[in-house]
Amino acid sequence: MNISEKLGFKHIEWTDDHLVVLDQRKLPLSKEYFHIGSIDDAIFAIKNLVVRGAPLIGITAAYALCLVENQENRDSFFATCEALKSVRPTAVNLSWAVNRMINAYETHVGDDNPARILLDEAAKIHREDSKMCEEIGLHGNDIIPDECRILTHCNAGALATGGIGTALGVIYTAFFSGKTIEVWINETRPVLQGARLTAWELARAGVPHTLISDNASGKLMSENRINLVIVGADRVAKNLDFANKIGTYNLAVLANYHNIPFYCAAPTSTFDHNCPDGGSIEIEKRDADEIRKIFGAQISNPTTPAYNPAFDVTPGNLLTGIITENGIITP
Ligand code: MRU
Numbered sequence: 001m002n003i004s005e006k007l008g009f010k011h012i013e014w015t016d017d018h019l020v021v022l023d024q025r026k027l028p029l030s031k032e033y034f035h036i037g038s039i040d041d042a043i044f045a046i047k048n049l050v051v052r053g054a055p056l057i058g059i060t061a062a063y064a065l066c067l068v069e070n071q072e073n074r075d076s077f078f079a080t081c082e083a084l085k086s087v088r089p090t091a092v093n094l095s096w097a098v099n100r101m102i103n104a105y106e107t108h109v110g111d112d113n114p115a116r117i118l119l120d121e122a123a124k125i126h127r128e129d130s131k132m133c134e135e136i137g138l139h140g141n142d143i144i145p146d147e148c149r150i151l152t153h154c155n156a157g158a159l160a161t162g163g164i165g166t167a168l169g170v171i172y173t174a175f176f177s178g179k180t181i182e183v184w185i186n187e188t189r190p191v192l193q194g195a196r197l198t199a200w201e202l203a204r205a206g207v208p209h210t211l212i213s214d215n216a217s218g219k220l221m222s223e224n225r226i227n228l229v230i231v232g233a234d235r236v237a238k239n240l241d242f243a244n245k246i247g248t249y250n251l252a253v254l255a256n257y258h259n260i261p262f263y264c265a266a267p268t269s270t271f272d273h274n275c276p277d278g279g280s281i282e283i284e285k286r287d288a289d290e291i292r293k294i295f296g297a298q299i300s301n302p303t304t305p306a307y308n309p310a311f312d313v314t315p316g317n318l319l320t321g322i323i324t325e326n327g328i329i330t331p
Contacts, residue, residue, distance in 0.1 A: 003137070003164045003172045004130075007204050011159055012051070012059060014123065019063045021051050024159060028200040036060070038067055039080055046087045046094075049191065053160020054234045054270055055129050057088060058097030062122035065101045071114050077105060089282040090243050090311045091234040092272045097125055126162045132267035133163030135325035140170030140230070140265055143321070143328065147180040148227045151217060154188045154245035155197035156232025156265065166265040167230045168201060170323060175207045183209040184226060186217060188245060190290045190308065214247055221258040229255045233266040233322075240316025240331050241278030242266070246309055252318040264314075265323040278313035286310045 009031075011022035019036040025048065026032045034050045036042050042064030045051050051060045061084045068080050081102055085095040104121035108114040144150075150171060157168030164172050175181045183202055188194035195211055202209040212220065220226050229251055236242040242264055255262040275281060288306035293299060300306070321328045 003134075003169075003176060003205075004158070006172075006176070006206075007158050007164070007201065009158075009204065012056065012063075012126070012162065014063055014066075014119070018067065019060065021045060021060065022159070023050050024052055024197060025050055027159075027196055036064060036067070039064055039084070042067070043084065043087050046084075052193070053155060054091035054093040054232070055133075055161040055166075055267060056159070057091055058093035058269065059122070059126050059129060059162045061085075061087075061094055062097045062101050062125045065098070066115065066118045066122055071118070078102070088284055090284045091270075092275075093234075093269050096269050100125055129161055129267065129269070130163030132269070132325040133161050133165055133169040134173075136166050136265050136267065136323050137164060137169035137173030139325070139327055140263070140323040141173045141177060141179075143228075143261070143263065143323070144170065144174040144179060144181070145227065148174070149182045149184065149225060151184040151186065151220070151226045151229045151251070152198060153186040153194060153229075153231045153248055153251055155193040155201070157198055157201045159197050159201060160232065165201075166232045166267065166323075168198065170230055170263075170265050171202075171207060172205060175205070181207060183207055184217070184220060185209055185211045186214050186247065186251075187211060188247065189214055190294075193245065214250075217251060218254050221254055221260055226255075226258075226260055228261045228263065230263045230265060230323075233264050233270050234311055235275065235281050236264070236266055236271045236322065237275040237277045237281060237316075238273060239277045240319060240322060240329070241281075241313055242316065242319075242322075243278065243281045243283065243311045243313050246312050249312040249314045252314045256318050261320040262318060263321055263323055264319060267325055271324075278315060281311075281313055283312070284310040
């Protein structure tokens with residue numbers, strides 16, 4: 001069973017001399033590719049959510065470092081690394097991948113051109129992420145009952161990773177192993193990753209799904225129509241507090257109240273061993289117009305003050321478990 005083939009799309013690919021990514025701003029209405037030929041292109045793509053999802057922005061940054069001009073110039077290479085790391089501060093996979101590239105860069109000797117070493121390392125990060133997704137899927141499948149109605153938030157699918165996804169990787173693995181799966185998709189305001197991206201992916205895979213407004217999940221839980229919640233993560237702290245798309249914390253509290261198992265699926269590249277707890281995680285604040293407008297259409301007074309944190313922190317003690325490529329961690 002090859003789940004990637006069943007999904008049937010390529011969303012990140014290194015060609016001879018540049019990176020091509022599926023433009024996630026345009027999905028599902030059009031399938032357009034965005035060409036990253038410079039560091040500036042990569043910074044634009046990460047900042048503006050052409051590519052998004054913690055593992056995928058790490059992989060994009062790794063390939064982007066193969067595009068640095070005058071790679072032999074250490075100072076400029078390291079300055080570019082720092083610039084990339086700061087584009088989106090919450091997802092630790094970004095700095096994790098850049099640090100891997102820095103370590104690879106350090107291994108090039110003397111006056112050798114580091115280009116080959118850098119490209120090999122970026123491709124390795126990509127391959128490893130794909131493998132971790134598959135393993136997360138297999139471990140996660142162990143906790144999915146034969147019949148299950150699962151709620152997910154945002155998009156932690158193939159589009160967010162270099163493989164089949166983390167939370168959706170578990171769902172795909174369970175579904176293609178023959179289990180009866182139905183997925184409730186939170187639309188995920190304000191950028192609508194659930195409505196636009198998760199719904200698109202699940203439809204391609206043929207997984208039964210229903211879109212709901214973010215506000216509907218409490219009603220569904222109270223009616224026993226959700227058996228399990230599974231989400232991704234952008235950074236997991238040492239005490240298992242974790243940051244994920246805004247609204248995840250609400251779901252964890254609701255699931256806890258209703259005694260519904262609440263899982264996070266994340267590769268070990270999302271674990272930050274220098275971060276003691278959720279209070280230490282920097283939360284990205286995005287443009288207020290993401291809330292005041294919906295895809296360019298003004299829905300609020302243009303001067304209405306709006307507060308737009310992209311992520312929230314869920315305390316580890318609300319988790320039933322974290323599904324990693326090495327197995328399931330329970331708090
Ligand atoms: O702002 P986004 O779309 O990058 O946020 C993505 C998420 O919050 C995902 O759940 C997370 O990165 C995990 S992706 C495997």
